[in-house]
Amino acid sequence: MKILQPLSVYFLKESPFGEDVYIVVMNETKDVNKKISELYQKAGEIAIVVLTPEEYKSFEPLLNEKGEKLY
Numbered sequence: 001m002k003i004l005q006p007l008s009v010y011f012l013k014e015s016p017f018g019e020d021v022y023i024v025v026m027n028e029t030k031d032v033n034k035k036i037s038e039l040y041q042k043a044g045e046i047a048i049v050v051l052t053p054e055e056y057k058s059f060e061p062l063l064n065e066k067g068e069k070l071y
Helices: 032-043 053-066
Strands: 008-015 018-025 047-051
Touching: 008 053, 018 053, 032 047, 047 053
Parallel strands: 018 047
Antiparallel strands: 008 018
16 A cells, blocks of 8 residues: 555445445545556555545544554
């Protein structure tokens, strides 16, 4: 996840975004497509949802309740 330079990372088994999803909160979303492409090349195909800090506020209760904070 160093590639993305996240503020925080959560893993959810079940979520509105699907199953087994990584939620990545990023302050800087510039070049996010390129960064995720690099991550896929290194880690394989994984489900990632990128949120800004503002978007995170809407999902914070769900993430704190059902998510596993990894970073």
